[in-house]
Amino acid sequence: MKNILRELRTERDWSQQELGERLGVSRQAIIALETDRHDPSLDLAYRIAMLFEQPVEAIFENPHRKRARR
Amino acid sequence: MRKSPNIEFLFLSILLALLWAATVTLVALDSAGVWQLPAAEWLRVALFALPVFGMHVLVFHYLRRTDEFMRAIAAKNFILTTLIVLSTTMVYGIAQLVAEVPAVSMYWVAPVFWSVYVVLTFLVRGSRFSASE
Numbered sequence: 001m002k003n004i005l006r007e008l009r010t011e012r013d014w015s016q017q018e019l020g021e022r023l024g025v026s027r028q029a030i031i032a033l034e035t036d037r038h039d040p041s042l043d044l045a046y047r048i049a050m051l052f053e054q055p056v057e058a059i060f061e062n063p064h065r066k067r068a069r070r
Numbered sequence: 071m072r073k074s075p076n077i078e079f080l081f082l083s084i085l086l087a088l089l090w091a092a093t094v095t096l097v098a099l100d101s102a103g104v105w106q107l108p109a110a111e112w113l114r115v116a117l118f119a120l121p122v123f124g125m126h127v128l129v130f131h132y133l134r135r136t137d138e139f140m141r142a143i144a145a146k147n148f149i150l151t152t153l154i155v156l157s158t159t160m161v162y163g164i165a166q167l168v169a170e171v172p173a174v175s176m177y178w179v180a181p182v183f184w185s186v187y188v189v190l191t192f193l194v195r196g197s198r199f200s201a202s203e
Contacts, residue, residue, distance in 0.1 A: 026076070029139035037196030038139045 002061040006034045008052050023047055075135040082128050090121040122180055142197035150194070151187045155179065 009019050009030075016030040023030075025044065032038035040048065040060070049056045097105050097114060105114055133141055159179060165171045 025137040026074070026140055028076075029137050032139050032196065037198070038142065039198065041138050044138060 001039045001063060002036055003033065003059055005030075005048065005059065008054075008059065009034075022051060075132055076140065078135075079128065079132040083125065086121040086124045086128065089124070090118075093117045093121070125184070139197060143191075143194060146197060146199065147187055147190045147194055150190055151183060154186050155183045158182075 005019075009016070014022070016034070017027045020027045020030045023044065024047070029038065033040060045056050045060060049059060052059060096117075100106065129144075133144060136144070159182075162171065162174065166173060
């Protein structure tokens with residue numbers, strides 16, 4: 001799932017390790033999310049949204065919305 | 071500081087592998103023949119079984135402690151390893167029945183399983199089940 005996690009993280013000068021610690025996940029999980037190799041669970045997506053104080057859809061692109069537009 | 075589940079898993083699995091190697095060495099170097107006594111038969115089996123069951127408990131413990139991404143990767147690895155080992159052992163079993171191939175003990179299934187699992191950990195990078203990942 002495409003997302004702006006890397007941009008949000010670098011804006012705050014956080015390392016992947018630091019973001020992982022804030023979210024309670026491993027650095028590998030952050031790398032996988034940023035490189036679109038893992039779709040987060042709803043629980044993790046909400047945690048990310050809460051941390052960055054943005055709605056989930058502002059951070060993660062909704063692939064179904066994209067498909068519906070075609 | 072909370073230990074990383076990955077480091078803990080790696081450390082404990084190496085420890086179990088060493089226990090396994092120590093058991094094999096102990097039984098192989100048994101010059102006095104103590105381990106060959108009928109009374110020691112089940113003790114021998116138990117000693118070999120300990121690291122095998124230990125590994126399974128360790129995996130379960132790891133899956134409970136780690137995060138969703140590592141859990142998804144581990145589950146994907148397990149599924150792929152199971153498919154590879156099941157098909158390979160079944161084909162080899164049939165080959166043993168119908169062709170001239172060396173007989174291999176079932177004992178080897180667990181070491182082969184974990185070897186395949188380790189190889190896959192270097193290949194599986196994403197949690198999705200698509201061909202590219």
